[in-house]
Amino acid sequence: MKLTDKIPVPHMTPDKKKRMIDMFNRYSLLIHAVLSMALCFTIETISRHSAVKALTFVDKHTWAFAYNSFIIFASLAIVYLFRRRMCLRIFISGLWLFLGTVNGCILSNRVTPFGYTDLKCLSDLLSMQNTNYFSAGEATLVVFVVAAFLAFCIFLFIKGPKFQGERRKFLTPVMVAACFLMLPVTTQAAQNSNIIASYFANIAQGYENYGFVYGFSTSVVDRGMSKPKDYSRETIETAQKKSKQTATQNADDPNIIVVLLESFIDPTEVDYLNFSEDPIPNFRELTQNYSTGYLTVPVVGAGTANTEFEVLTGMSMQYFGTGEYPYKTILKQTDCESIASDLSRIGYGTHVVHNNGGNFYSRANAFSMMGFDSFTSKEMMNIQEYTPLGSWPTDNILINETMKALDSTENQSDLVYTITVQGHGDYPTEKILDNPEIRVSGAPTEEANYQWEYYTNMIHEVDKFIKNLTTELEKRDENTIVVFFGDHLPSLNLEESNMASESIFKTKYATWNNFGLAKKDADLCAYELLAKTTNDLNIHEGTIFTYEQNALDQGTTGSENYLDGLNNLQYDLLYGDRYAYNGEDAYPASDLVMGVEDTAIANIFPSANEGYLIVGGKNFTRWSRVYINGEKVPSAFISSSRLRIKADALSDQDTVVVSQMGSSNTVFRSTPEYTYHDPNAENTEAKMTEQ
Incomplete structure (x- = not known):
C-alpha cells in the first residue's frame, strides 16, 4: 500500500x-x-x-x-x-x-x-x-x-x-x-x-x-553636485575677490611631502584602551615641536579616496551626493585643479608614491586629471615585506621611493604625495602576534582586544616609518616640509563617546620641517590642510586654496558665506561654466608617467634550469610581464634584474618587451623593444655556410 x-x-x-x-x-x-x-x-x-x-x-x-x-x-x-x-x-x-x-x-x-x-x-x-x-x-x-x-x-x-x-x-x-x-x-x-x-x-x-x-x-x-541656487558669474567673481591676493613670496620654495597615514589615529585617545607603552612616540614628538591639530575628515572606517580628494583639491565632499567618489565619477571625464597643478605653475615637480595598485580607486586616471607628473604605484616597486597577515605591504619601502621621486628632478622643488597602506584593515579577531611590541588591554571582548593589538602594532610600525622618513630627509641638503595626516578612523566600531575628540570624524595631522618654520597649531577640515600649509610657506596659488587662505587669515572658515563661496567655486570648476577661468580649460590633465625609473632589457641568456631563458635588465618587479612579438607569455619574477621564461617561447629575431602591469591588464610602463638573437641560430647558419 x-x-x-x-x-x-x-x-x-x-x-x-x-x-x-x-x-x-x-x-x-x-x-x-x-x-x-x-x-x-x-x-x-x-x-x-x-x-x-x-x-x-x-x-x-x-x-x-x-x-x-x-x-x-x-x-x-x-x-x-x-x-x-x-x-x-x-x-x-x-x-x-x-x-x-x-x-x-x-x-x-x-x-x-x-x-x-x-x-x-x-x-x-x-x-x-x-x-x-x-x-x-x-x-x-x-x-x-x-x-x-x-x-x-x-x-x-x-x-x-x-x-x-x-x-x-x-x-x-x-x-x-x-x-x-x-x-x-x-x-x-x-x-x-x-x-x-x-x-x-x-x-x-x-x-x-x-x-x-x-x-x-x-x-x-543624488550624484555629483547640485547647482547652487545663487550660481552665476557675479557670485564667482565675488568669491574670487575674497581670495588671498598676495603673490607667492617664497624665493626658496621648499620640497613639500604630503603623507597620508592609512587608518592612523592616536590610540591613546580611545577611552577604554590601555597600552604597555606609547604606540606612536615619533608622531607625538612631531605634535609637540611642529604645527599640528585635529583634522575633520569626510569618512569613517573606509573611503580613503574622499579624504584624499579633499586634501589634494581643497574641495569639500559635503556638496556631493551620498556615497559619492569623485575619483570614480566626475574625474573620469573632467580635469580638476589641485595642489599638483597649482604648484606646477610655479615650477614644482609633482609626484605620487603608493604601495598599492595604481588602478585602485581609479587613481592613475585621477592623478592625471589633477595634474601630477608621475605616479609610482606598487607595480613599479620591488616589494619584499608584507604585514603579518600578508594582506598589505609594509610602508618602509615608501622611504626609498619618495627619495627616488625627489631625485627624479634636478634643480627643482618637488611635491611628493606619499600614501601608506600598512595600517589598513581588516583586523583579525584571533591572536596573530605572538610577542607584540605593544601590549593592549581594555577592549570589551577578547576578539576586540586582538583586533586592537594587531592594529596598534601595525601603526607602531608606521610610527617608525615616520621617524625613518624624516631622518632620511634630514640628510638631504634641501629645505623640506612634511605633512602627515590620518585619513579616517579604523573600522573598529568606535563611537563618539569613545574618542577624546568627541568625534569619529576627527583624526590628527602633524608636520615636520628642517628650516625653522614657526609652530602654528590649528584644527582644520581636510580640505583646508594644504591651504594652511602653503599659506605658512607664503605660497599663494590656486583658485580654491587662495580662497581658503583668506578665510583662514580672517578666521571666517565655517561661516555661511565662506561655505557658500566654496560650494560655488567647486561647482564652477567641476560642473559649471568655469567662470573662474573665463571659460577656459586652465588646468588640463597631465601626461602622467607611471614610475620615475626606466625599465629596460639588457640581455637574454640561458638559465641554469634547462629549458628556460633569463631576461636580464633593470627595475623589474613582481608585476613585470614578458611580451614576445606583442603576445604575453608565462614568466616568473626572480629579482629586480631577472625574469625567467621558457626557452621554447622565444625564437631568433623575436621582439621582446617587459611591461609593468596593473589590474584589468593595464600596461603602466614598458621597456624599449629588444630583438633577440639566438646564438644557436647563428651557429647553425655558420655551419651551413661552411658546408
Whole structure:
C-alpha cells in the first residue's frame, strides 16, 4: 500500500484555485504593501546583523521605516504592467534582498555602508581577491548564487503562470506612474518633517537612522553636485575677490611631502584602551615641536579616496551626493585643479608614491586629471615585506621611493604625495602576534582586544616609518616640509563617546620641517590642510586654496558665506561654466608617467634550469610581464634584474618587451623593444655556410 493511500493529500480543485487567484488579484495592493514591509524589515535585519536592532529601527523611526517600505512598494508596482507578474515580483524582491545582503556583508568589514558608487569600484574589489575584503571562494559563491537566481527567474518567465485577468490599459499605467510620481513628493514631505535627511554628514549614521533602502536609493539619484541656487558669474567673481591676493613670496620654495597615514589615529585617545607603552612616540614628538591639530575628515572606517580628494583639491565632499567618489565619477571625464597643478605653475615637480595598485580607486586616471607628473604605484616597486597577515605591504619601502621621486628632478622643488597602506584593515579577531611590541588591554571582548593589538602594532610600525622618513630627509641638503595626516578612523566600531575628540570624524595631522618654520597649531577640515600649509610657506596659488587662505587669515572658515563661496567655486570648476577661468580649460590633465625609473632589457641568456631563458635588465618587479612579438607569455619574477621564461617561447629575431602591469591588464610602463638573437641560430647558419 502506498503512503498516499493512508494519508490524504490535499488537492486544489480548479474552482478553489480560481478563487484563491481572484483573492490575490483583488487584494494584491494590500499584499504588496505587506510584502514591502516584510522585505524592508528583512533588509534591515541583514544590514544591522540583528532582528532586535531592526525592530528598534521600526520602533524609533517608524515613519522612516514606512517611507522605505513605500520605495519598495513603488518598485513592485511595475509588475502590474506585465502578465508575468510572479516572475517579476520575485525578481524585484530578490534584487532588494541582494542589495541588502551586500550591505550586510560590507558592514561586516567596514563602517561605511553600501552605496551606488561602490558598484563603480567592482573592478577594484575584483583586483583584490584573497585579501581582507573578500576571498576568491566568497566571490565564487556570490557569482553562483546570482547565476542560480537569474536561472530561476528565467525558468519562471518561461514556465511560470501568467496573469489571466482583464488588463486595464489606461488605469494600470496611470496607477504605476502615480506611485513613482509620489516618490519625490513623499521624499520632500519626509525631509521637511525631519523624518529623513537630504544630506548625511555621517553616511553610516544616515543609513542607521533612515534605513538602507532610502540610503542606497539616494546614492543612486543624488550624484555629483547640485547647482547652487545663487550660481552665476557675479557670485564667482565675488568669491574670487575674497581670495588671498598676495603673490607667492617664497624665493626658496621648499620640497613639500604630503603623507597620508592609512587608518592612523592616536590610540591613546580611545577611552577604554590601555597600552604597555606609547604606540606612536615619533608622531607625538612631531605634535609637540611642529604645527599640528585635529583634522575633520569626510569618512569613517573606509573611503580613503574622499579624504584624499579633499586634501589634494581643497574641495569639500559635503556638496556631493551620498556615497559619492569623485575619483570614480566626475574625474573620469573632467580635469580638476589641485595642489599638483597649482604648484606646477610655479615650477614644482609633482609626484605620487603608493604601495598599492595604481588602478585602485581609479587613481592613475585621477592623478592625471589633477595634474601630477608621475605616479609610482606598487607595480613599479620591488616589494619584499608584507604585514603579518600578508594582506598589505609594509610602508618602509615608501622611504626609498619618495627619495627616488625627489631625485627624479634636478634643480627643482618637488611635491611628493606619499600614501601608506600598512595600517589598513581588516583586523583579525584571533591572536596573530605572538610577542607584540605593544601590549593592549581594555577592549570589551577578547576578539576586540586582538583586533586592537594587531592594529596598534601595525601603526607602531608606521610610527617608525615616520621617524625613518624624516631622518632620511634630514640628510638631504634641501629645505623640506612634511605633512602627515590620518585619513579616517579604523573600522573598529568606535563611537563618539569613545574618542577624546568627541568625534569619529576627527583624526590628527602633524608636520615636520628642517628650516625653522614657526609652530602654528590649528584644527582644520581636510580640505583646508594644504591651504594652511602653503599659506605658512607664503605660497599663494590656486583658485580654491587662495580662497581658503583668506578665510583662514580672517578666521571666517565655517561661516555661511565662506561655505557658500566654496560650494560655488567647486561647482564652477567641476560642473559649471568655469567662470573662474573665463571659460577656459586652465588646468588640463597631465601626461602622467607611471614610475620615475626606466625599465629596460639588457640581455637574454640561458638559465641554469634547462629549458628556460633569463631576461636580464633593470627595475623589474613582481608585476613585470614578458611580451614576445606583442603576445604575453608565462614568466616568473626572480629579482629586480631577472625574469625567467621558457626557452621554447622565444625564437631568433623575436621582439621582446617587459611591461609593468596593473589590474584589468593595464600596461603602466614598458621597456624599449629588444630583438633577440639566438646564438644557436647563428651557429647553425655558420655551419651551413661552411658546408
